[in-house]
Amino acid sequence: MDIYKKKSLVTLISSLTLFACGGSGESGTPTPLTTPEAETSLELTSTLIAPEAENSLELTSTLITPEAETSLALTSTLIAPEAENSLELTSTLITPEAETSLALTSTLTPVIKIYNEAPTFNDRSVSVNFNQPASFFLNATDTNHDHLSYRMIQQAAFGSIALNMMTEEVTYTPSDDQVISDFFIIQVSDGEISTDARFDITITDSIAPKIQLLDQSNLFSTTVPIQISFDDLIKNSSITVNGDNNDCSGSIQLSHDNFLSCVKLQKYTTPIGKTATDDYIKSITLLINSPLQNNSMYQLKFNEQIENYHGLYLERIILNYQMIMTTPIINEISASAYSNSRRWFEIYNGTGKTINLSDYNFISKGINATGNIIENHNFSLPAQLIDSDSYVIIQAQESPNSSQTSAQNSKQLIVIDDPDYAPYWSGQGYIELINSVDQSSVDLVRFGSDTQISSAPLITGKSLVRSITHQDSGNGSDWTTTHFSTPAGINDVNDCIRDDDNDGIPDCSELKNSTFAGLPLYQWGARSNQKDIFIEVDYMKSNDLGITPQKEALQKVKEAFSNRGYSVHFDTGTLYHPGADISHDDFDLSGGNSVPFTKTINFAKEAGVSSLVDYKSQHMDLRRRQIFFYMLFASSQNIDGEAGSSGLAEMNGNDSIISLGKWGLNKDTIENNNALINIQAATIMHEFGHNLGLLHGGDDGINFKPNYLSVMNYLYQLDGLASPGNNEGDRYYGHRFSGSAVCDQQSLINGPRNNVEHFLIDYSNGTGSTLDETQIDESKGLGRTFTSGIDFNCNGIIEGKIGVLEINGPTWVFENETWLEKEVVSTMHDHNDWEKVSLKFQDHWPGNAGQSRSAIVTQKKIDFMLIDTQKFIAEKTPSDAFFKRLQGE
Structure with a gap:
């Protein structure tokens, strides 16, 4: 059987x-x-x-x-x-x-x-992308369910094989730039019977070729050939270049006039290894057969005729680049309408290496302290390293022999230190940059009708600028006048002329993907048809909370301006946002700084007194000066460093000091925390109001006017605004009759120690009626629509007309940079502060204090590069009674 x-x-x-x-x-x-x-x-x-x-x-x-x-x-x-x-x-x-x-x-x-059947294992064709590995499973089967094993019978000729026995997965990796088909054979066995399968590999490509510049720096030289590689194999026959006739017919073109004509080129191919053929290349070298213009902008274009091995075409691409500079160049020159303007010009280092300014000097006209002008004066430059692709501003002193110090100098700004002359030009003039070693001319710019050997237009705008690419062909077409200067930054607003929202920022820089001198203002919140106010806030390192900007205080000021249609953008840097990116909610626009502490600060540098000008020069990006206001949180203005006035600000300027050090501000209790925030917010808005052109009486220096309901008024700055109809005279009583048992209630309605949301700060809207001290009517109170009256004479009764009364008492008026105490009978009027603020964002001549303005004459905005120091408004130290109230006594 x-x-x-x-x-x-x-x-x-x-x-x-x-x-x-x-x-x-x-x-x-x-x-x-x-x-x-x-x-x-x-x-x-x-x-x-x-x-x-x-x-x-x-x-x-x-x-x-x-x-x-x-x-x-x-x-x-x-x-x-x-x-x-x-x-x-x-x-x-x-x-x-x-x-x-x-x-x-x-x-x-x-x-x-x-009976045992052989495993099933079929031949297969596999497509592999160019220069990309491909993985797939072997998928052998066995009807007997035997354990199967694999081995390589024949290796691939070009690519490499990785076989995973556990997962039965094989990975084929083509060799670099492989385009030739390949195959390999694998055998499967159940231990007794085996089967072979052949895998045929075909190289495919579905991605269009791209260029890769082998060395970016080669694009910036007049002597080194241009080397270019592709990420794909390219048909050599599809690469053509321009010949002797300068036409633009090649698949690769080089031009300096937007391809009206092209530079003669010669191409050389580079072998790519074992998988290459004579018909295909991976890289080329372009030899420039005619000299290129130094410091000029060129365009390198790759057309769609460039074809890869699989018949895919390159997408057209045009590269803009600047030929490398052998020397630095003059890149921007300020306008100058006044003899005392602090003229400046900009040097750009495009040499590809660090330079030292002391290797150069410059020649221009000069002006001395008496106004005498000479045609030629040689100005030396200090030792200062300037990095490649960087800008530095060379600026005149306020006047020869001025007290400016070298501390103002920075990597972006050099102040000329000449005992006799300052650089001079008006709408016409010249500047020549000289090599200080051999006295050869490095760059010469003549503008207007000046007779020096060069050519550029008359300066009629803010400045005379080169193009965004720093083009230097040696003729006047390199230059244009611009409505907006961009000191220490790229000239990226040359064609911008509109500022329809009157905020001092060109509308073109308030659009998405735009910049101003390289600054991303749109990213920072600027928008067209919106009045934007940018304020950089630097703060001294200290444990005194009065010196540290409080986030809630900044927010309170921001909201006060927002209610009137202004967008305020504070920048405290990483104070409340330690991350590397920006944060609008945390007031981080990557610029505010923690700065070294000094016990005494002022605008001018004196013995034992630090200068705001020096802090600003050292810590604020110079590119911001045309856009940003500068606010420094410091300790004290007193020489002994003790508690003093709350601040100091330029009138119609862009600088202010907040000096709340030693005021005892803290967060120990809810009330103390309220006072810290409210006092800071009120002081910020008060000092900034001076920058916007507001005086302590609005349009006059008369202080303590009860009917002038503004944070600019000392009566309401630190104690907050009164509430008409709700004991509206409480601030007046505390100031005029401090300690009186009849009128001084001590406790204020919505005072600084009360809830932050209820503490009122604002500029006046001008709707208060006039108070005539010769015929006071107590029943009219502050002269607003809703009033509960004020007992101006503090007799315990709110009466009608009471006759002559000095309401605001002896008042301090800041005149001729000094405080004067005056007591005069006067007519006190309210003032529309917000209308004045709006005018601030219209036009003023540079140097005009802004206190007089023609309504029909178009004027220029203040140029804070030319004139960055304005007359300032100092503040009086608050009374002892105020400090007692502040501490809840």
């Missing part, structure tokens, strides 16, 4: 002889079985099915008698011993016509034949 065995099927063919083993109730030796109809041997054909385990086989058989169609059912169980060559079969046969039980015992000797 043979058994043909697969893992799931065994077939058994046998001849059996049956013996009776039961039915009569007797036992003994088995006898041959006789069927009911015939005594004959029966032939049995069986099919044996193997279950999951190989040692237990179940046999179901059908027994057919040879002479009759008698069907006998036979159910057998085949038990396999440990060896497969001896099988014991025990069966029970039931006859259909009689309940005779027949016992069958057989011994089988099988011959086992095992």
Whole structure:
């Protein structure tokens, strides 16, 4: 008997002889079985099915008698011993016509034949992107569920193969710049039978080629060839350049006149290795066959005709670049309408290396202290390193022999230190930059009708500027006048002339993706049709909270201006936002600074007194000066450093000092915290009001006018505005009758120690009626629409007309840079501060204090580069009574 065995099927063919083993109730030796109809041997054909385990086989058989169609059912169980060559079969046969039980015992000797099928493993084609690896699974199968193993039969000729036996994943990595097809063969085996599969690799490309400049610096030289590489294999035949006729027909073009004509080029190809062919390149070298203009802007264009190996075309690209400068150049020159203007010009270092200013000097006209003008004066420059691609401003002193110090000098600003002359020019003039070693001319700019050898237009705007690319072709076309100067920064507003919202910022710099001198004003919050006010706030390092700008105080001022249509952008740097990015909510525009502490500060530098001018020069980016106001939180103006006045500010200027040191401001209690925030907010708005042209009486210097409801008024600066109709005379009583048992209630309505939200700061809207001290009417109070009256004479009764009374008492008036105490009977009027603020953002001649203004004459805005120091308004130290109230006494 043979058994043909697969893992799931065994077939058994046998001849059996049956013996009776039961039915009569007797036992003994088995006898041959006789069927009911015939005594004959029966032939049995069986099919044996193997279950999951190989040692237990179940046999179901059908027994057919040879002479009759008698069907006998036979159910057998085949038990396999440990060896497969001896099988014991025990069966029970039931006859259909009689309940005779027949016992069958057989011994089988099988011959086992095992069938094993080969694994299935098909050839495959795989597409691989150019210069990109590709991974895929092998996907071999085996019907016997055998464990499969793989091995490499033939390696790829060009790429590399990585085979992961665990995951059955293979990764093909093409060689660099490979475009040739490849193949490899892998064999799979189940341990007995193996199958080979071939994998054909085709290199494809779906991404258009791009250029890669091998060395960016090569684009900035007149002598070094231009080297260019591609990220793809490029058909050499698609690279063409311009020849002798200067036309612009090549797929690569170089031009300095917007491709009206092109520079002659010669190309050289560079081999790319083993996968390259003669028809394809990866990089080229362009040799410039004609001299380029030094310091001039060129354009390098790559056209769409450039084609890669797979027929994809390069997208057109034009690169703007500047030829490297062998020397620094003069890049911007200020306008100058007045003889005492602090003229300036800008030097740009585009040499690709650091230079020292002391290697140069310059020649221009000069003016002395008496106004005498000479045609030529040689000005030396100090030792100062200037980085490549950087700007430095060279500026005149306020006057020769002025007290300005070298501390004002910075990497962006150099003040001329000449004992006799200051540089001079008007709408016309010249500046020549000289090499101080060999006295050769480095750069010469003549403007207007000056007779020096150069050419540029008359300066009619804010300044005379080169293009944004610093073009220097040696003729007047390099220069243009601009309405907005950009000192120490890139000339990026040359074509801007509009400022429709009158905030001093060109509208073009208030648009998305724009800049002003490289400053991202739009990102910082500037918008067209919106009056933007930028204020940089520097603060001295101190544990005194009065010197540290409080976020809530800045927010309170911001809201006061917002209510009138102005957008104030404070910049305290990382004070409340330590991150590297900016934050409008945290007043971080990446510019405010923590600066060194000094006990005494003022505008002018004196013995033992530091100067705001020096702090500003050292810590504020010079590019901001045309846009930003500068506010310095300092300690004291007193020489001993003790508590003094709250601040100091320029009138119609851009600088102010907040000096609240030693005032005892703290956060120890809720009331003290309120006072800290409220006092700071009121002082900021007061001092900034002077920058905007407001005096202590609005348009006059008369202080303590009760009807002038403004934070500019000493009566309301530190105590907050009175509330008409709600004990509106409380501030007046505290000032005029301090300590009086009749009128001074001590506690103020919404005073500085009260809730921050209720403390009022504002400029006056001018709606208060006039107070005539010759005929005071107490019932009219502050002269506003809603009034509860004021007991001006403090007799305990609010009466009608009470006659002559000096309401505001002896008042201090700041005249001729000194405080004068005056007591005069006068008519006190309110003032519309907000209208004055609006006029501030119109036009003024540079140097005009802004106290007189023609309504019909168009004037120029103040140029804070030419005149950055204005007359200032000092403040009086508050009374002892105020400090007692401040401490809650």
